[in-house]
Amino acid sequence: MSSTPTTEQVNAALANVQDPEIRRPITDLDMVKSVEIADGGVVNVGIYLTVAGCPMKGRIEKDVTEAVSKVDGVTRVAVELDVMSDEQRKALQTKLRGGQAEKEIPFAKPNSLTKVFAVASGKGGVGKSSVTVNLAAAMAAQGHKVGVVDADIYGHSVPRMLGVDAHPTKVEDMIMPPSxxxxxxxxxGMFTQGNQPVVWRGPMLHRALQQFLGDVYWGDLDVLLMDLPPGTGDIAISVAQLLxxxxxxxxxxxxxAAAEVAERAGAISAQTHQRVAGVIENMSYYIAPGSDERTYLFGEGGGQTVADGLTRSLGAQVPMLGQVPLDMRMREGGDEGKPLVLTDPDAEASAVLTKVADDLVGKPRGLSGMQLGITPAGR
Incomplete structure (x- = not known):
């Protein structure tokens, strides 16, 4: 005969249920409203949702039911959903920010351990977004906690390329990003209707980026990748100011021709005093199916030219991180929301991008290669 479950056992089971968006146990987030155990092993669980229209309420209800059902003696689970009050949401917001109620950009704090990479290009069409999403997917597959900011406001494409079809959830003035x-x-693109164009000028672009970094609850990330628009415009300057x-x-x-423009995009670091982590050459060559011969459709040497030029102009070594071959499956994966590094990790392009991801995450932090803006004093 099975024993009667206790409240402590049920709460212990609920501690294994995570909020799908915040990625923390619902017990830590004060989302458990009540636990009542009736005769015959029937358990009634009350759960607070952060907002009434929470898109994950079905998932939460399912996870709670499954977790509590595993407790010895439970015969049936009934889940009742409620919604947090304004005061409860504000308390949750403060808890998520570590007790700090004011807005801040966590990645800009001196003690932040998150590595931030701004992926830039001189011109469009070089595959910057494809490289960004595949690097992010490779890093996540390696077990790292990864976030991506689609900072290409006018040409946003990251949600499609990663297969994100959910919308962010707002808790007070915090935004929970989909995954x-x-x-x-x-x-x-998650805040516009259909395929509407974004017609903004400098100050609005800066404010949007500020909100993506400060209002979004990212949690404890190992890496944040930012897909920048081409060139050295407002967003690149805002990134330098905010991060x-x-x-x-x-x-x-x-x-x-593309290399010359790309070198200008990297050379902005001489004015912003940011470090250039390296250069990635995309569409380096093409290997026809059934052949081992490389065809250099777009010429050769552009990536190394950029790395050498930046090394000279910045006075610090800028490495060539990798040459990514042209692979039609990368384009197909971008259209389908399935990064190539996940669908075909043995592909040559996947191997190159995975190695670059590993090199970037495993790279120790330091001041080497950073422009400090210091000039010798006259004697």
Whole structure:
């Protein structure tokens, strides 16, 4: 004969249920409203949702039911959903921010352990977003906690390329980002209707980026990747102001014309005093199916040209991190929301991107290569 379950046992089971968006146990988030145990092993559980229209309420109800059902002596679980009051949401907001009620950008704090990489290019069409999402997917697959900010306000494409179809959830003035492939993602495309264009000028772009960094609850990330728009415009300047510790990843193609423009995008670090983490050459060559011969459709040497030029102009070594071959499956994966590094990790392009991801995450932090803006004093 099974024993009667206790409240302590039920609460212990509920501690294993995580909020799908915040990724913390619902017991830690004060989401458990009540636990009542009736005769015959029937357990009634009251759960607070953060907002009335929580898109994950079905998932939460299912997870709670499954967890409590495993407790010895439980014969049936009834879940009753309620909604947090304004006071409860504000308390949750303060708890998530570590007791700090005021807004701040956690990645800009001196003690932040999150590595931030701003993925830049001189011009569009070089595959910067494809590189960003595949690097993020590779890092997440390696077990790292990863976030992506689609900072390409006008040309946002990251949600589609990662297969994100959910919308962010708002808790007071905090935004819970949706996830895909264990990657948290935020993009202006999640706040626009259909395929509406975004027509903003400098101050609005800065404010949008500030909200993505300060209002979004990212949790404890190991890596934050930012997909920047091409060139050296407002967003690149705002990133330097809001996240001076962000390192720049320059993406180019082998074509010399593209390389010249890409070098200008990296050279902005001389003025912003940011570190250039390295150069990634995309679409380096093409290998036809059934062949081992490389065809250099866009020429050769552009990536190395950018790395060498930045090394000279910045006075610090800028490495060539990798040459990513042209692979039609990468384009197909972007359209389907399935990064190539996950669908075909043995592909040559996947191997290169996975190695770059590993090198970036495993790279020790330090001041090496950072422009400090110091000039010798005259004697």
């Amino acid at each position: 895909a492939h264990d990657i948290k993602v935020i993009s202006v 001076p510790n962000a390192e720049i990843l320059v993406v180019t193609t082998p074509q010399q």
